[in-house]
Amino acid sequence: MRRVDTSLLEALRADDDLQRRAEKALREDGGRAPLTLRKAGVDPAMAAAALTLADLRVHARGKFGERAERLYFTRAGLEQATRWVVARRRAARFARSAGEVTDLCCGLGTEALAFAEAGLRVEAVDMSEETAAYARANAEAAGVSVEVRVGDALQAPLLEAAFADPARRSGAGRNFNPAAYSPPLDRLLEHLAGARFAAVKLGPGVGHEWIPEGAEAEWVSVDRDVVEACLWLGEAAEVRRRASVCKAGEWHELTGEGEEKAVVGEVAAYLYEPDGAVIRAGLVAELAERLEAHTANETIAYLYGDELKESPFARAWKVEEVWPLHPKKLRSLLAERGIGRLTIKQRGTGIDPAELRKQLKLKGPNEATLVATRVGEAHVAIYCHATSRREASGTP
Template sequence: MTPELLHLLQTPNGVEALAVAAEVAGGEPLAAASAMRARGFGAELAAAALTQASLRERAAMKFGSDAARMFFTRAGLEQATRAVVADRRAARLAAAGVRSLADLGCGLGSDALAAARHGITVHAVDADPGTAALAAANAAAAGLADRITVACADATTVPVERYDAVFADPARRQAGRGRVFDPKSYSPPWDFVAGLAGRVPHTVLKLAPGIDHDLLPPGAEGEWVSVGGDLVEAAFWCGPLARVPRRASLIGPDVVLTGSGTERAPVGEIGSWIYDPDPAVIRSHLVAEFAATVSGRLADPDIAYVYTDEPVDTPFARRLAVTDVLPFSLKRLRTLLRERGIGVLEIRKRGSALVPEQLRKDLRLSGPNTAGLVLTRVGGAPLALLTSVA
């Protein structure tokens, strides 16, 4: 969206178009467009309003009721921090005494909005003019323009030393290339991002969940966050903000697991119960710490499935009852599932090269019953574990 089109949506005519679009969106696109034109809106304004109505509906999952008055782009919405995650981060910054914050790579402004709501004054910057305009519009829509200033600027030019803290969310996408996995290709560059902690002790870096642990600045805390079992981000907390070496934060059950990230879980036999840890637990390298909470063990030291002989309730993993353990054989597995009348199969895998969709077709499932299948390995040997489905 261009700044000019955004401005048009903020005029009285644009506000009316957005209201009408919210009424007619969600059905057949051509019918919605016709309804907008019938109400006297030009093609460009009608299309922009309908796009916003669609994005606002999708954004409700991330932003709740606030989404109805915010402005989005598809890419910006996909990359925006969920409101509940941004709020947790802002609360932690405020509790640490932060009163002013430089937000580098602010995107649509989710983190800036959360910080401002916690009484922090924010200077937000984004290198893209359209994105910066959207962030400013969202600050105004939330009634927080007095606490948030937004500038279109290169993050590397911001005098970050003027602020109590720095929050950096480097862009991990490139036009025409999609996601960028190599930190050297981030924007701003990784060397600049990693150097922020040396300039401003209270620094937080929002990064992709798959970030290499070796990139953690010395003494920093690595936090991996999941929302309802969906791994959404990693955050590096630097300087005085660091509390523990590694943290897995699960929003939904609202629980936290901490540890060194270097412990090794005990290894033993497959048990009667298997636990599939939350992805935040796995990415934070806290599987051993989790296993200790259920007095569990691994069957293979490199596979993050945990086993116990008795069931233990836990918010950190999905627990399944193991009914059968067999060396993987398509023919033998197909026969067993046919005997059990299994027509619906929930497949999980770790340490297996098999493709679940193809395997499901090859098994030719038929029957009224449901079961779970875990594809894994122990000591290099592929195994199939049949489980009950909770």
């Protein structure tokens, strides 16, 4: 195996002062930060490495919070790393059923940290010697015990529980086909069958045809952003489909078979947009039952109900009027109401919201939401208002 030079990483780990100086230079001097460090006598290669780390730690805060300040990242590793709130929740589920776990394709080791902090004994494996060095550095920085070794995920022996996060990027960019993951999903699933309790993280766009018989397929969203899918295998599978939604730091779960169809009806007093995790998990019908709502077209995920019901699984709008989806007529109707700020949403019509906005020539002091969709086969524009200030601003 080719020897990988990790001397820059080791030098950075040994020089806390340089890390702090790089963070300060990046914060105060911006684009002139490299010059600041070089003027202070820092070796150019070390300066570049320290500034890259400082920049990555800033970007990592969204996933890891304050703990990002002491971890070590690569750009590709951070891109694939699981958000800490998701990793911690998954680790807790493992810890309820197992005492040890093999972490395959461990990357920077952040998932392994969550397993270790949950009390599991962790053996982490990655094909890249450089990546494994980062995983060791992060385990030491976090003060936990993780055994990290370099090896092929498909050949690594498994403990009673196993987790895998196969690489979804290549030199050509992001891979949406699980057969092109590294390692390929089908071969990885065969290997994971050797563990009693197992899970594999996937991209959120994975097709349902990749879900093995008897597995649980979970889609996860954090503050309305669908961040991943996860297959739970063996004894880990509890239900067929699960949508797990983290809203303002609190987790909510919706489960079901994922095969039901919502009742079809007319537009009602309130319009609901299900969370993306619910839609991808195929649990719109289960949500409709909770909300006492229905859809207006069985292929479109908008729901309608006569009464407003708060739910972490959907956003709601008060329906004011339903208009034909004719841009010229819409422009006149919106002008009459003084709408200068308009949120445009669409499902099932094929329109480009940005292009429609240009045609509407909005002007006025008021704001509203326009939902372009289908009722039956008719293309309509639903004029509505948010049910809360938070929805109106579009914030999580």
